[in-house]
Amino acid sequence: QVQLVESGGGLVQAGGSLRLSCAASGRTLSNIVMGWFRLTPGKAREFVAALDRSDNTAFYGDSVRGRFYIFSDNAKNTVYLQMDSVIPEDTAVYYCAARRQYITTMEADYNYWGQGTRVTVSS
Numbered sequence: 001q002v003q004l005v006e007s008g009g010g011l012v013q014a015g016g017s018l019r020l021s022c023a024a025s026g027r028t029l030s031n032i033v034m035g036w037f038r039l040t041p042g043k044a045r046e047f048v049a050a051l052d053r054s055d056n057t058a059f060y061g062d063s064v065r066g067r068f069y070i071f072s073d074n075a076k077n078t079v080y081l082q083m084d085s086v087i088p089e090d091t092a093v094y095y096c097a098a099r100r101q102y103i104t105t106m107e108a109d110y111n112y113w114g115q116g117t118r119v120t121v122s123s
Helices: none
Strands: 002-009 010-013 016-025 034-039 046-052 058-059 068-073 080-081 092-100 117-122
Touching: 002 092, 010 068, 016 034, 016 092, 016 117, 046 068, 046 080, 046 092
Parallel strands: 010 117
Antiparallel strands: 002 016, 016 080, 034 046, 034 092, 046 058, 068 080, 092 117
16 A cells, blocks of 8 residues: 655745645555646546656656656655646646556556645636
8 A cells, every 4th residue: 555645735826836745655666656636626637747766757748748847755755746837727636646667647547646735826
């Protein structure tokens, strides 16, 4: 089992930055893939970014590519989502997720989920 706890959400002005954290505990393995998804009312959960910690390969959703950056501190078993140049459309609850093996963008492929952290971007 893997437990995930997100933190770092809050209110930020458009154009600003925010950093989300996801701390993993339990049976964490070095080859685990950790990702971020977000959920907005009335919409399906959207893939944001994922990182394969075994080789530091990252992949981003189209709507955030070039503005968000995912990276990890393996010693702390923590993955971060650096959100820069945020826009009101980034307002959502952000969820950390984990799976083994390779990166995918499908939420159904992720076995472990955090409780979510809310991000609100004001215009």
